[in-house]
Amino acid sequence: MRNTMSLFTLARSLVLGTLIVLGAPAQAQTDPLPSWNDGAAKKAIIEFVQTTTTQGSPKFVPPAERIATFDQDGTLWVEHPMYSQVMYCLERVPTLAKAKPELAKVEPFKTVLSGNLEAIAKLSLKDLENILAATLTGMSVDEFNAEVKKWVAEAKDPRWKRPYTELTYLPMQEVLKYLRANGYNTYIVTGGGQDFVRVYSEQTYGIPPEQVVGTAGGTKYGYGKDGKPFLTKEPKLLLNDNNAGKPEGIHLMIGRRPHPPYCLT
Amino acid sequence: MRNTMSLFTLARSLVLGTLIVLGAPAQAQTDPLPSWNDGAAKKAIIEFVQTTTTQGSPKFVPPAERIATFDQDGTLWVEHPMYSQVMYCLERVPTLAKAKPELAKVEPFKTVLSGNLEAIAKLSLKDLENILAATLTGMSVDEFNAEVKKWVAEAKDPRWKRPYTELTYLPMQEVLKYLRANGYNTYIVTGGGQDFVRVYSEQTYGIPPEQVVGTAGGTKYGYGKDGKPFLTKEPKLLLNDNNAGKPEGIHLMIGRRPHPPYCLT
Numbered sequence: 001m002r003n004t005m006s007l008f009t010l011a012r013s014l015v016l017g018t019l020i021v022l023g024a025p026a027q028a029q030t031d032p033l034p035s036w037n038d039g040a041a042k043k044a045i046i047e048f049v050q051t052t053t054t055q056g057s058p059k060f061v062p063p064a065e066r067i068a069t070f071d072q073d074g075t076l077w078v079e080h081p082m083y084s085q086v087m088y089c090l091e092r093v094p095t096l097a098k099a100k101p102e103l104a105k106v107e108p109f110k111t112v113l114s115g116n117l118e119a120i121a122k123l124s125l126k127d128l129e130n131i132l133a134a135t136l137t138g139m140s141v142d143e144f145n146a147e148v149k150k151w152v153a154e155a156k157d158p159r160w161k162r163p164y165t166e167l168t169y170l171p172m173q174e175v176l177k178y179l180r181a182n183g184y185n186t187y188i189v190t191g192g193g194q195d196f197v198r199v200y201s202e203q204t205y206g207i208p209p210e211q212v213v214g215t216a217g218g219t220k221y222g223y224g225k226d227g228k229p230f231l232t233k234e235p236k237l238l239l240n241d242n243n244a245g246k247p248e249g250i251h252l253m254i255g256r257r258p259h260p261p262y263c264l265t
Numbered sequence: 266m267r268n269t270m271s272l273f274t275l276a277r278s279l280v281l282g283t284l285i286v287l288g289a290p291a292q293a294q295t296d297p298l299p300s301w302n303d304g305a306a307k308k309a310i311i312e313f314v315q316t317t318t319t320q321g322s323p324k325f326v327p328p329a330e331r332i333a334t335f336d337q338d339g340t341l342w343v344e345h346p347m348y349s350q351v352m353y354c355l356e357r358v359p360t361l362a363k364a365k366p367e368l369a370k371v372e373p374f375k376t377v378l379s380g381n382l383e384a385i386a387k388l389s390l391k392d393l394e395n396i397l398a399a400t401l402t403g404m405s406v407d408e409f410n411a412e413v414k415k416w417v418a419e420a421k422d423p424r425w426k427r428p429y430t431e432l433t434y435l436p437m438q439e440v441l442k443y444l445r446a447n448g449y450n451t452y453i454v455t456g457g458g459q460d461f462v463r464v465y466s467e468q469t470y471g472i473p474p475e476q477v478v479g480t481a482g483g484t485k486y487g488y489g490k491d492g493k494p495f496l497t498k499e500p501k502l503l504l505n506d507n508n509a510g511k512p513e514g515i516h517l518m519i520g521r522r523p524h525p526p527y528c529l530t
Contacts (some may be wrong), residue, residue, distance in 0.1 A: 029482045064473065141516060208329065209520035219516050221509035231516055238503050238517070244486035251406060251484050251496050252503070253518060255463045255474035 015158050029218075032178040035170045045175060051184060058192070063183035067254060070172070071246075072190035072197060076205060078157070081213040083194050084164040090120070091123045092135040103134070126237040136193060137217060137235040144233055149200045165204040176205055189213045191242040197231070215241045297443040300435045307381070310440060313386045328448035331520060333420050334478075335437070336511075337455035337462060342433045345446060346517070349429040350457050354383070357400040368399075401458060402482060402500040409498055415465040430469045441470055454478045454515055456507040460498070478518040480506040 038041040051059040052066070073079035093112040096103060108127035111119050123131075136144070152165055154176075160167060176186050186207055190197055194214030201207040216220040218236035221230055241249040250258070297314075301307040316324040317331070340517035358377040361368060368374040373392035376384050388396075401409070417430055425432060441451050451472055455462055459479030466472040483501035488494055506514040515523070 067475070142522070192518075192519070210332070210518070212520065216517060219513045221512050229512065231512060247486050247494065247496060248484045252459075252481060253475070255477065257407070257457070 032172065032181070033174045035174055038060050041171070045178070049178060049182050061259075065256075066179075066182075066184040067187060067256065068179050068184045069250065069254075070176070070186040072188050072192055075169070076172050076176075076188070077164065081159075083192065084157075085196050086132075087155065088148065088196070089135040091151065091155065092132065092147070096134060109134075133235045136196070137233045139233060141195065141219060141231040141233060144195060145199055148196055152200045168204060173205070176207070178253050179208065186212060187211045187213060187254065189241065189246055191215055191240075191245075194239075194241070209239040213241060213249045214248075215239060215245070287315055297446070298436065298439045299352075310443070314443065314447050322462040326524075331444075331447075331449040332521065333444050333449045334454040334515065334519075335441070337453050337457055337514060340434070341437050341441075341453070342429065348457065350461050351397075353413065353461070354396050354400040354418065355418065356420065357412070358396065361399060369489075374399075398500045401461070402498045404498060406460065406484060406496040406498060409460060410464055413461055417465045426503075430465050433469060438470070440473070442456075445471065450476060452476045452478060452519065454506065454511050456480055456505075456510075459504075459506070478506060478514045480504060480510070481514075 003075060033042055033045065036045075038090055043047060051057045052061040054234075070076055077084065080178055091194055093109055097109060097113060104113055108123050108130055111123060111127075112131065115119075139147075144160060152163065156162060157164055157167055179186055186205070188201060188207055188211065190204070190213070192214050194212055194216040197214050198209035198212045201209065201212050215237075216239045218234045218238050219231040220234050221229060239245060239249050239252060247258075250256075296309055296401065301310075317326040319325060335341055338348055342349065358368075358374055362374060363453065369378055369444045373388050373395055376388060376392075377396065379385075392527055404412075407501060417428065418479055419429060420429060422432055444451055451470070453462060453466060453470070453472055453476065455478070457479050459477055459481040462479050463474035463477045466477050480502075481504045483499045483503050484496040485499050486494060486496055504510060504514050504517060512523075515521075
C-alpha cells in the first residue's frame with residue numbers, strides 16, 4: 001500500500017481561523033486514527049496535522065491553503081488482483097456485444113466474452129486499450145455516469161463478495177476524515193478515470209467530484225434530438241494521470257505547487 | 266457586458282446547514298447589491314439566491330452543491346479595446362527579443378517591436394497564435410507565474426491609467442460576494458489562459474486558483490540542474506475554453522452538470 005500525500009501551500013491570504021478553533025478541542029480528546037498501530041507512521045501524521053494547524057507554529061498553514069492529495073488504487077481501495085475499473089470495463093463487454101453483435105467475432109472482445117480467465121489475463125496492453133476505449137468512450141457523459149453508478153451498486157469483488165466501494169482501507173478513511181476535521185480539502189489524484197471515480201467518490205470517501213483528478217479524456221458538446229445539450233465522451237486522451245502525469249494533473253486541476261517539506265511518502 | 270452564471274446541482278449528500286443559518290440575518294438587513302439599479306436583473310439575482318438557499322423552498326440547493334460559474338472578459342473585467350492577456354503577450358515581446366535577438370528580424374515579432382499600432386491591429390490570427398505560443402509557453406510554470414505577477418502589479422491600461430486588476434466591474438464583484446455569503450463556491454470559466462488568470466484571481470476576485478477554469482495547455486514534468494522537479498509549459502493545447510469548450514471545461518474541471526432552470530444569461 002502506497003500512502004502518498006502532498007500538501008499545497010502557495011500564497012493565499014484568506015484565513016478561516018474559526019475552523020481551527022472549533023476543530024481543536026474535539027481532536028485533542030479522542031484518537032483520530034484508532035485503527036492505526038502506535039508507530040512512526042501514525043506519529044508522523046499527527047505531528048504533521050498539529051504543526052500545520054497550530055497558530056504560531058513555524059509550519060502553520062492557513063486553512064484556505066490546506067489541500068492534501070491521495071492516490072486511489074492501492075492507497076484508498078483495493079487494486080488486486082486487478083484495478084476495479086478494469087473489472088468494470090471487462091464486465092461491460094457482454095452488454096456492448098449485445099448492442100454491436102459484430103464485436104463478438106473480433107479480438108480482443110471475443111476472448112473477453114469467452115470467460116477464459118487465463119486467456120484474458122494474457123491480453124496485451126494494446127488489447128486492453130481497445131477494451132477501455134470501447135467501454136469508456138463513445139457514449140454521453142450522463143449515460144456513462146448512470147452505467148457506472150449501476151455497476152458500483154451491483155458488482156462484487158470475486159474474492160470478498162462485497163461491493164468494490166466497501167473494499168476501502170479504514171486507516172486511510174480515518175486519515176481523510178482527520179485532515180478534513182482540521183480544515184484540509186482532500187483530493188484524489190489517480191491514474192484511474194476521472195469520470196469513473198467521480199461517480200462514487202463523494203459517497204465512498206466524502207470527496208466531491210470537483211476534488212477528483214484522474215486520467216481524463218476529451219468530451220464533445222452537442223445537441224440531442226430533443227434540442228437539449230449533452231457531452232459525448234471522446235476517445236481523445238487529455239491527461240494520463242500516471243507517474244509524471246500526476247504533478248501535471250495537479251497543476252492542471254488545482255494550480256498550486258506542492259509544499260516540498262510536507263510530502264509524506 | 267455578458268453576465269453568464271450557471272449553477273451546478275448534481276447529487277451530493279453533504280448539507281452544511283450552519284452556513285445558511287449564520288449567513289441569513291446579515292443578508293436580510295442590508296442591500297447585497299448596492300451598485301445595481303433597482304430593476305429586473307437585480308430582482309432576478311436576489312430571488313435566485315433566496316429561493317435556492319431557503320430551507321423548504323422547492324428550488325433549495327444544499328450548500329455543498331452550490332457552484333456558480335462566471336465568464337471573465339467583459340463580465341468580470343474589461344475586454345476592450347483588447348483582451349488584457351493579449352496586452353501581456355504583446356508587452357512581453359521586447360523582453361523575449363532581448364533573450365532571442367533573432368526574433369526581432371522575423372514576423373510577426375518585427376511588427377510588434379515596431380510599435381506601429383495600426384500594423385499590430387492588422388496581425389492575422391495565425392500571427393497572434395505565434396505570439397501567444399512564444400510568450401505563454403516554453404518556460405517553467407514558476408517563471409511564468411512570476412512574470413505575470415510582475416506585469417499585473419506594474420502594467421496599466423492605456424486609457425484608464427490603472428492596473429488591469431482594478432478595472433473590474435463593481436456590480437459583478439458584488440454578485441460574487443453575495444453568492445459566497447450564501448454558501449456558493451464561485452468559479453471563473455474563461456477563454457483566457459487558466460494559468461494566467463490563476464495568478465491574480467484570488468487577490469482580484471476572491472477566487473482561488475483551483476476554482477479557475479480556462480484555456481489550458483499541457484505541461485511537462487522534469488528536473489532542474491539542482492535536482493528539483495519543475496513543470497514546463499508546453500505548446501500543446503488541452504482545452505480551448507471558448508464556446509463549446511466552456512461546458513467541456515466545466516465537465517473536465519468541476520465534473521457536474523449545470524442545473525438547467527438556474528442559468529441566468
